[in-house]
Amino acid sequence: MMIFNDIEENLSNEEKSDLEKEDIKLENYKEKTINNEENQFDICKKSALKGDKVAQFNLGCYYHKGIYVTKNIKKAIIWYTSSAEQNYSKAECNLAYMYMVGKDVPKDLKKAFKWSLRAAAHGDVNSQFNVGYMYSEGKGIEKNIKNAIKWYSLAAKQGHTNAQCNLAYIYDFNEDGYKDIKQAIKWYTNAANKDNPYALFNLGEIYYIGDGVDQNKEKSLELYKKAASLGLDIAKEKLKENFNNKD
Missing domain, CATH: 1.25.40.10 (Tetratricopeptide repeat domain)
Structure with a gap:
């Protein structure tokens, strides 16, 4: 029995996505800075406009989840993409997650594979598993067991149990x-x-x-x-x- 039959189940089973983890982090942070929301958003935006990839990622999260600002998925994707193009793996993971499950955007496994592969190449263990899975099942990319073994092995050696099992x-x-x-x-x-x-x-x-x-x-x-x-x-x-x- 291989894990999993469905790419969405794959993402939601072993560990929460980086997007979900970041939501929790940002919501907790919001509680601590509730009286300084405008400052927090403005500081983040200024840094993002100067090209700071972490600030760009956080700004993407703010727009994505409506934290400090009205929810705006188009702007979220713009800022995630700016961050991801600077090889920030959390932004790459969030884009991959959105396109894999069709969350707030049309489902697009080719785009999901693109961003998963980038995050995997930058060392993100869950993305390495996801890329292995997509190669093994032909999801978003042509099926290639040799490449599946490559990416599963990288994740497995880091202790990812679903990668080890697959x-x-x-x-x-x-x-x-x-x-x-x-x-x-x-x-x-x-x-x-x-x-x-x-x-x-x-x-x-x-x-x-x-x-x-x-x-x-x-x-x-x-x-x-x-x-x-x-x-x-x-x-x-x-x-x-x-x-x-x-x-």
Whole structure:
């Protein structure tokens, strides 16, 4: 089982987007500066007009969420883009998020891929996962498993558990000839050790079948139970069908 079937679910599952994180940050900041709103906005705008990429990003957030100013998506995109063109990864992430899910703008996976790729190249781990996903599923770009492995690997090495799980899936299910059960077990195990339910289930499948390892149904049962305890329905079904409803 690969994570995810839908790009919007992909973005909303493991971690909140940078856009959502920034919303929280700015709203908290607003509470502290409620009596100085005009000053805060004006200072930010002056810095943005001088080319400060962080100020441009914050100004984009202000317009996007209607903080200190009337909400204006066109202006938000202008300022996010100005910041993103200076390689500010948070702005790149916000643009990617908006175009991926069609939030306040028409959904456009090609634009989403463009900005995700830029953010990924600048080291943003969630964007590296998203680029890997888009390559693996052919979303916004032609499907390319070799490139998916590249970007999943970068995110996986930084501890992104969904990237670890999807990388393992490619090696497990021989996507485009990349079968490598040792690598699959390695990355499933890394993700399972961090309680990723999909990795726990898929690792359970490997031990249940005995694919590249000695068959071990006791270990598979343990892994299925852990995945089920984390709410994974397919693991619950597996327990009912193959282990006589053991709990």
